[in-house]
Amino acid sequence: MKLNTLVIAFSVLGLMSCDSEQKPKETEEKKELKFAEETCTYTYDPTNVKAAWTAFKFTEKAGVGGQFDSVTVKTSGTVDSPEKILGGLSFEIPINSVNTNNPDRDKKIRESFFGTLANTDVISGTVMSMKGNNDSGTAMVSLSMNDSTYQQELNYNIEGSQVSLTGTIDVGNWNGNDAISALNKVCEELHKGENGESVLWPTVDIAVSAVLSRDCN
DSSP states (O other): OHHHHHHHHHHHHHHHHHHHSOOOOOOOOOOOOOOOOOOEEEEOOTTSEEEEEEEEETTTTEEEEEEESOOEEEOOOOBSSGGGGGTTOEEEEEGGGEEOSOHHHHHHIIIIIITTSTTOSEEEEEEEEEEEOSSEEEEEEEEEETTEEEEEEEEEEEETTEEEEEEEEEGGGGTOHHHHHHHHHHTTGGGBOTTSOBOBOSEEEEEEEEEOEEEEO
């Protein structure tokens, strides 16, 4: 009887001992998956640039659009962010590449407007400074024509790999009012609005855009 009691007691103690024994905690190895960040560089692509403009006629200011078919651009080279392509960028636009899809009007612009300006076979410019971020901001551009140079502030905007410069210039800042008058004279009837007055405004909206080549790894 006593022997059986002892056996039972030791059995219970053994079970309690097994239950209370702490099993070693399984350590889960946390593996951090590190994905390499995509690194991209950008370069100017001369086949993907547009230089458009809008002039205004009539007292009520109706727009007449056009573009330059040729633009020569020089940049500092490859950059790691699209807006940086503007830093120190320079360009030349031959005035004989003006295109409004109207040959007669193009001839008048070349001969009467640009022909009145002094030494202006090309319009040239250089980005002098920039203020903003990698999405948008302003650029101070030194523009030269009619033997005059004027620093014009333009807006820049970045959309993906596309860089755009937009703004409004007043050709009077380049002493170009005589050229405006000369062009308006040869287009006098075409520039008459509802009030019968022939008007060609000295302000011109400009929009230059370029899609950069993008290389990522």
